[in-house]
Amino acid sequence: MVEGFTAALRALVEAESPSADLLAVEECGDRLAAVGESITGAAPERIPLEGGPSALMWRRGEEDAPGRVLLLGHRDTVWPRGTAAQRPMAAEGGRIRGPGVFDMKAGLLVGLYALARLDPRVPVTLLVTGDEEIGSASSRELIEAQARECQAVLVLEGAAEGGALKRARKGWSIYTLRCRGRSAHAGLEPHKGANALVRMAELVAEAARIEAPDRGLTVTPTLAQAGQTVNTVPDCAELHLDVRAARSADQHSVDGTIRALAAAPGEVAVEVEGGRNRPPMEEDAAAALLERAARHARELGERPLESAAVGGISDANLCAAMGVPTLDGLGAVGGGPHAEHEWVDIDATLHRIPLISALVDGLAEHPLPDR
Numbered sequence: 533m534v535e536g537f538t539a540a541l542r543a544l545v546e547a548e549s550p551s552a553d554l555l556a557v558e559e560c561g562d563r564l565a566a567v568g569e570s571i572t573g574a575a576p577e578r579i580p581l582e583g584g585p586s587a588l589m590w591r592r593g594e595e596d597a598p599g600r601v602l603l604l605g606h607r608d609t610v611w612p613r614g615t616a617a618q619r620p621m622a623a624e625g626g627r628i629r630g631p632g633v634f635d636m637k638a639g640l641l642v643g644l645y646a647l648a649r650l651d652p653r654v655p656v657t658l659l660v661t662g663d664e665e666i667g668s669a670s671s672r673e674l675i676e677a678q679a680r681e682c683q684a685v686l687v688l689e690g691a692a693e694g695g696a697l698k699r700a701r702k703g704w705s706i707y708t709l710r711c712r713g714r715s716a717h718a719g720l721e722p723h724k725g726a727n728a729l730v731r732m733a734e735l736v737a738e739a740a741r742i743e744a745p746d747r748g749l750t751v752t753p754t755l756a757q758a759g760q761t762v763n764t765v766p767d768c769a770e771l772h773l774d775v776r777a778a779r780s781a782d783q784h785s786v787d788g789t790i791r792a793l794a795a796a797p798g799e800v801a802v803e804v805e806g807g808r809n810r811p812p813m814e815e816d817a818a819a820a821l822l823e824r825a826a827r828h829a830r831e832l833g834e835r836p837l838e839s840a841a842v843g844g845i846s847d848a849n850l851c852a853a854m855g856v857p858t859l860d861g862l863g864a865v866g867g868g869p870h871a872e873h874e875w876v877d878i879d880a881t882l883h884r885i886p887l888i889s890a891l892v893d894g895l896a897e898h899p900l901p902d903r
């Protein structure tokens with residue numbers, strides 16, 4: 533088992549798949565299709581998507597069987613081509629390192645091996661997209677359509693620290709605030725200018741006051757730019773804000789507040805671009821599944837499952853926002869996503885396989901109560 537899993541992981545890591553490189557992501561799809569066929573005995577359906585890489589889908593069970601479960605993952609990574617040659621996959625003391633192992637090529641294998649354990653009549657879909665790391669613009673519709681027919685979504689992203697499942701994820705909004713004032717000579721007639729940089733600085737301070745970190749709401753100024761020359765009152769300034777919210781209500785109200793701040797009258801006009809990018813995955817979307825997972829883990833003799841609420845986003849946010857019960861972090865156990873030391877604990881990761889097949893099996897037999 534360990535050898536087979538490791539060899540398959542190496543094959544996937546070597547098929548590098550940076551999101552922006554469509555050809556590479558497609559080639560990785562070819563590799564994944566072959567690897568998946570050898571594990572499950574079935575070739576995936578290849579679904580072309582407009583403006584992005586194709587998706588791969590293994591769909592099992594009767595077409596319209598009730599109680600279908602969606603396993604969800606992505607094959608693109610944040611690593612440019614050539615990284616695997618620079619830092620080849622390496623195993624050491626039960627850990628495997630390499631670009632994309634934790635986020636999330638080992639997770640895809642967990643899904644495939646879980647399928648292989650299940651009775652082929654169990655209604656389950658494994659969907660693998662190729663644009664998650666850049667916001668899932670081309671795959672979003674397909675993900676939502678598949679999630680809509682399912683009673684639950686299990687997302688195969690890497691676990692939180694120590695193998696914890698992810699029961700909640702914050703929502704994400706991004707804003708660009710463009711300030712337009714009036715330029716003037718800073719020495720001769722500064723009073724004739726309208727300083728866009730000063731207005732932007734006020735906005736930074738006002739944004740800080742919206743925050744409520746104690747309830748999971750942060751507003752972080754991330755990028756700023758202003759001015760033309762050292763002796764000119766600047767007529768333009770641009771500010772970027774990154775907003776994370778644990779609650780949907782907060783995400784909406786911050787949106788209103790930011791627009792109201794920008795609309796405040798003054799000599800400098802402020803234009804807002806952007807808005808809500810991903811809704812939060814709130815805790816109740818995961819509660820019932822978390823309980824099931826804990827029970828199966830107990831039955832399998834595993835140590836008690838932990839869970840965590842995290843800041844980062846994934847496609848779990850999309851599914852949870854549709855009201856479909858969603859649990860994330862079911863893939864690889866390890867750490868260092870998007871970091872050079874990215875690693876996977878091979879033994880703990882293999883333990884995910886029986887857990888996921890038990891979850892899917894249990895859901896097929898005893899579906900969640902209707903929402």
Ligand SMILES: [Zn+2]
Nearest residue numbers: 635636664689
């Ligand atoms: Zn990921």
